[in-house]
Amino acid sequence: MNYSPLVDLHEGVTCKVARIQAGRTATKRLYEMGFNTGARIKVLKNDRGPVIVGLGGHKVALGRGLAAKMLVTKE
Amino acid sequence: MSITIALVGNPNSGKTTLFNALTGSNQHVGNWPGVTVERKEGQVRHGNTVCRVVDLPGAYSLGAFSEDEMVAREFILTGNPDVVINVIDATNVERNLYLTTQLLEMGAKVVIALNMVDEAKEREISIDEKALARRLGVPVIPTVASRRNGLEQLMNAALAVASAPRNGHVRLSYGESIDDKLAKLTNLLKAGRWDYPSGWLALKVMEGDEYVRKIVADEQSMQRSKEFLRLWDEIAANEDYYQLEIVDSRYRFVGEVTQDAVRRPAVAVETATDKLDRILTHKYWGIPIFAAIMFVVFQLTFAIGQDFLGEWMASAVEYIGEFLESLLLTVNAPQWLVDFTGNGIIAGVGAVVEFVPLIVILYLLMGLLEDSGYMARAAYVMDNTMRAVGLQGKTFISMIVGFGCNVPGVMATRTLESKKDRMIAILINPFMSCGAKIPIYLVFIAAFFPAYGGAALFAMYALGIIVAFIMGKIFSKTLFKGEVSHFIMELPPYRMPTLGTVLRSMWDNVSGFLTRAGTTIFAVVSLLWVLAVLPGGVEPYGPESILGQIGLAIAPIFKPAGFGTWQASVGLFSGIAAKEAVVATLGMVYAGVEEGMELVMSIREVFTPLTAVSFMVMTLLYTPCAATLGTIRKETGSGKWALFSALYSFGVAWALAVVVFQVGSLLGFA
Numbered sequence: 001m002n003y004s005p006l007v008d009l010h011e012g013v014t015c016k017v018a019r020i021q022a023g024r025t026a027t028k029r030l031y032e033m034g035f036n037t038g039a040r041i042k043v044l045k046n047d048r049g050p051v052i053v054g055l056g057g058h059k060v061a062l063g064r065g066l067a068a069k070m071l072v073t074k075e
Numbered sequence: 076m077s078i079t080i081a082l083v084g085n086p087n088s089g090k091t092t093l094f095n096a097l098t099g100s101n102q103h104v105g106n107w108p109g110v111t112v113e114r115k116e117g118q119v120r121h122g123n124t125v126c127r128v129v130d131l132p133g134a135y136s137l138g139a140f141s142e143d144e145m146v147a148r149e150f151i152l153t154g155n156p157d158v159v160i161n162v163i164d165a166t167n168v169e170r171n172l173y174l175t176t177q178l179l180e181m182g183a184k185v186v187i188a189l190n191m192v193d194e195a196k197e198r199e200i201s202i203d204e205k206a207l208a209r210r211l212g213v214p215v216i217p218t219v220a221s222r223r224n225g226l227e228q229l230m231n232a233a234l235a236v237a238s239a240p241r242n243g244h245v246r247l248s249y250g251e252s253i254d255d256k257l258a259k260l261t262n263l264l265k266a267g268r269w270d271y272p273s274g275w276l277a278l279k280v281m282e283g284d285e286y287v288r289k290i291v292a293d294e295q296s297m298q299r300s301k302e303f304l305r306l307w308d309e310i311a312a313n314e315d316y317y318q319l320e321i322v323d324s325r326y327r328f329v330g331e332v333t334q335d336a337v338r339r340p341a342v343a344v345e346t347a348t349d350k351l352d353r354i355l356t357h358k359y360w361g362i363p364i365f366a367a368i369m370f371v372v373f374q375l376t377f378a379i380g381q382d383f384l385g386e387w388m389a390s391a392v393e394y395i396g397e398f399l400e401s402l403l404l405t406v407n408a409p410q411w412l413v414d415f416t417g418n419g420i421i422a423g424v425g426a427v428v429e430f431v432p433l434i435v436i437l438y439l440l441m442g443l444l445e446d447s448g449y450m451a452r453a454a455y456v457m458d459n460t461m462r463a464v465g466l467q468g469k470t471f472i473s474m475i476v477g478f479g480c481n482v483p484g485v486m487a488t489r490t491l492e493s494k495k496d497r498m499i500a501i502l503i504n505p506f507m508s509c510g511a512k513i514p515i516y517l518v519f520i521a522a523f524f525p526a527y528g529g530a531a532l533f534a535m536y537a538l539g540i541i542v543a544f545i546m547g548k549i550f551s552k553t554l555f556k557g558e559v560s561h562f563i564m565e566l567p568p569y570r571m572p573t574l575g576t577v578l579r580s581m582w583d584n585v586s587g588f589l590t591r592a593g594t595t596i597f598a599v600v601s602l603l604w605v606l607a608v609l610p611g612g613v614e615p616y617g618p619e620s621i622l623g624q625i626g627l628a629i630a631p632i633f634k635p636a637g638f639g640t641w642q643a644s645v646g647l648f649s650g651i652a653a654k655e656a657v658v659a660t661l662g663m664v665y666a667g668v669e670e671g672m673e674l675v676m677s678i679r680e681v682f683t684p685l686t687a688v689s690f691m692v693m694t695l696l697y698t699p700c701a702a703t704l705g706t707i708r709k710e711t712g713s714g715k716w717a718l719f720s721a722l723y724s725f726g727v728a729w730a731l732a733v734v735v736f737q738v739g740s741l742l743g744f745a
Contacts, residue, residue: 024283024315025140025560031322032136033563034170039326047358049459050468050562057198057343058167059352061455063467063562 002029004074006043007051007067014042015072033060035070077125078237083153083178084162085171086133087567094130094160094221097230097577102128114146121230129156135170137177139286141492151183152271154451156238159183160229164194165202165217166568168337173331175211179245181275185213186233188225192217194568199340206336212245221573249324253317256310257281260500263303267294270679283318348448348568355449361456368444369475376437377513385431392428396421411608418663419604420597431585433510437479438581445580446572451564458562464544465551467491467562470500474543476508478536481703483584484509485710493560499550501707503543504722505699508536511654515694516660519687522678535695542696542727599652599701603660616663622648623664636693636729637686637736647693651721653700685744689735696728 003018017039020027034055035041045052050061062070084090094102098117114131131150132143137146151159161178163171169191178185189204208215214232218225248254257277264273269290279287297303310317355364398416403413444450450472458468469491477484481504488500516535520528606622613619617629618641625648626641633639633647642664650657658674665677682690698721699707708717 015593022561024318026563027320028138028318029135029140029563031319031698032138032140032173033565034173036323037319037325045352045356049356049358049361049455050564052352052356052566054343056167056169056202057339058170059348059566059568061451061458061564061566063458063462066561066563 001074003071005068006041006053006062006072007064008069009043009044009046009072009074011043011046014040014075016040016075017070019071020069020075021071022066026066030066030070034058040075041072076123078129078157078234079127079129079155080237081154081156081159082128082130082162082235083151083159083174084133084148084190085135085164085167085174087163087565088133088162088171089220090133090162091130092219092573092576093160093188093190093226094128095579096220096223096226098128108589119230123250124231124234126230129154134174136174137181138282139284143603145286148181151178151181152275155702157184158233159185160188160233161185162188162190162220164199165192165661166198168202169326170208172211172332173325176247176325176328179211179213180247180278182241182272184236184239184241185211186229186236187211187213187215188220188229189215190220193219193222193224198346201338203336207332210245210336211331244578245328247324247328249321251322253281253320256306260310263297263300264291264307266300267291267296269294278321280307281314281317282321283314320625338625346568351569355452356455356630361452362460365453365456368449372437372440372444373478375440376433376652380433380436384436388428388432392421392425396425414608415601415604418601418615431589434479435581435585437510438584439577441476441479442577442580444571445573448567448569451566454564455566464548466499466544466547467560469562469564470496470547471526473500473504474507474540477509479505479510480584481505481507481699482587482706485703485706488710489558492563495551495555496560498555498711498716499547501710501716502550502723505703505720505724506543506546506696508539508695509654511700512657512694514658515654516691518661518675518678519682519691521675522682523684523687528541535691538692539695542731546727575679599649599656600659602653603649603656607663626664632729633693633732635737636689636732637740638682638690638693640681642681643690647697650694651698651700652687653702654694657694683745685739688739689732692735693728693732696724696730696731698722698725720728 002073006015017035017037019037020029020030021037039055042054043051044054044059046067050063051067052059052061082090082094093253094115097119099119101119102115113132116660117128117130119126119128129150131147134144134147136139137144137148137151150156151439159178161175163175163281175185175187187207189202191208192202195202202217204215204217214236216225216229216232218229219224249257257274260277260280261274265277267273269276272286276287276291280291291297292307354360357364399421400413402419403416439677444453453475454468454472456468457471461467461471470488472490473484473487484504484507485501486503488497491497491500512535513532516532517528524531603622607620608615609621613623617623622645623641626643626645629644629648630639630641633644642661645664646657646661649660661678662674665674665681667726698704704717704721707720708714711717
């Protein structure tokens with residue numbers, strides 16, 4: 001499997017959450033907001049600011065630092 | 076008969092709208108004991124039943140992540156609600172059901188309000204609520220809270236569940252090894268005395284919940300059980316695995332529940348939100364658009380709140396003052412009472428009341444931005460800029476609120492999850508030029524820079540932001556190092572703001588302001604008046620009065636800043652009580668009038684353009700008012716931080732005022 005950090009993905013790419021390597025609290029928070037392993041997300045915006053992803057029809061903005069720690073597999 | 080209903084739901088699920096729709100005006104706001112989280116309660120009559128509705132804070136989960144979550148779960152477990160209404164956003168059922176699974180784990184009696192079904196329909200999401208209800212074992216009622224649809228059915232279902240025995244509660248499986256440990260732990264925990272169900276405690280221990288772990292670890296009877304200690308260590312060794320596995324199991328359960336019951340179109344329908352976001356969060360246009368929106372908000376606030384309604388309010392206050400004075404004279408009231416009423420109360424409290432329209436308009440506009448969903452975008456576009464100075468996007472929202480008044484500005488920092496972010500945001504908020512400082516600038520601008528009014532006002536705001544950024548950077552490098560803060564923020568879909576919600580949030584803020592005007596500021600103004608007329612026989616507001624003496628004592632401090640007069644010092648001194656008092660006090664000590672042209676004339680005589688600038692810089696930045704300091708104390712839970720805020724901002728203000736004056740003098744300005 002090829003993991004890549006979410007922050008490296010281009011806009012419009014769909015991927016699945018594989019592993020989150022942030023701190024314990026942040027990791028759990030992300031899990032509970034729906035970023036659990038296998039969750040399908042779509043990169044909606046990735047330019048300079050936080051990365052905006054679509055998750056189950058909602059939009060969540062993730063800081064770039066955090067997006068670097070979220071490993072995903074491209075579909 | 077009367078019952079208690081708890082309202083629970085994710086942020087942005089429309090929970091507050093539902094609460095308002097259910098309880099109407101019959102509600103009150105307080106605080107949960109021991110924490111700063113707001114406690115909202117209301118009442119609604121349904122048939123013969125009186126329902127007390129408790130609006131729990133919005134939460135994604137019922138863990139120990141924030142005070143909000145703790146408050147919510149504590150109430151469900153120990154507040155004995157007869158039924159829990161779980162508000163679910165129909166456009167995002169899967170994530171919202173995560174919270175539902177936790178409610179079921181707690182054994183709560185649940186009714187689901189499947190809210191915003193109209194929006195789900197627009198996005199072509201089809202939901203089989205009967206299947207959901209069957210699989211979850213709880214009633215699922217479709218609602219559109221903003222249009223009051225489905226409320227009748229919701230209340231019927233809630234009452235039915237409240238009076239029925241505990242509904243067949245679904246058991247989740249977390250996989251064999253966890254289930255096994257869970258059963259053992261639950262059994263062992265039964266020996267202890269707890270305020271919570273032992274099954275729930277066991278689950279939370281396995282999940283690594285710090286709060287529950289501490290409760291369990293502190294229990295004496297547990298310490299003595301060898302079997303327990305062995306199991307405890309086994310669990311601790313695998314905690315990361317258990318934690319994530321339990322979360323995953325809940326999502327698996329949600330997946331089973333929603334299978335074929337929730338269908339989305341293969342290609343998501345492009346919504347108006349997507350179109351708007353392409354512009355409002357644009358790489359280059361995002362910030363200019365945000366700046367333009369804020370510019371319009373402030374222009375409207377001043378045009379309507381200050382120039383139009385404020386003027387009207389001012390003449391009303393003046394009229395009431397004159398009326399009271401003539402009334403007191405006709406009943407032959409003693410002269411001191413007439414003075415106290417006219418110069419003390421009307422001048423002081425009146426000066427504050429004149430700002431009520433401004434604050435009403437500002438909060439209405441901010442409420443519109445908030446309710447429409449734009450505020451989250453503002454935090455998003457500002458995040459990069461804020462990160463450069465060691466802060467994050469959400470901090471900027473609290474700063475904007477601070478432009479209106481620092482008290483709600485400081486309170487708005489509650490949305491910041493990391494302690495570091497929150498402390499810094501609280502400490503820099505008072506640099507945001509609040510509405511009460513505007514009249515001070517206006518007097519000095521009228522005296523010296525009448526041609527450059529707009530630019531001068533803008534410069535004051537800009538200076539406040541720059542100083543806040545610099546101090547934020549310094550704090551994040553010194554006092555609050557470490558603690559990386561992450562930006563995680565949901566961007567809710569744009570919605571047409573509902574009038575009720577906007578009006579209510581405006582009223583919550585304004586009523587707080589009015590309460591302060593009626594209590595703190597009233598007390599302060601009375602005290603200032605007393606200080607100004609004592610000891611008996613001196614000229615009121617003269618240098619011999621106690622107030623004058625205080626001013627004389629402080630004055631030397633301000634000599635290097637160019638305004639070392641007792642009058643200026645007295646003005647600043649009274650401003651620590653309330654910034655509104657500065658102009659009123661200056662008026663009394665300089666001209667024997669509250670404000671207006673006479674004050675402007677006398678200011679022109681005693682200040683120079685340069686000292687006017689250094690005095691304005693001082694008033695912009697120095698010690699926050701008593702109400703703000705009180706809020707800082709409450710929000711940080713420590714008087715020390717309030718004192719720190721009072722002292723360091725004074726230091727910053729003084730240093731800058733001195734720099735302005737000294738450098739200005741060297742450059743030949745006067």
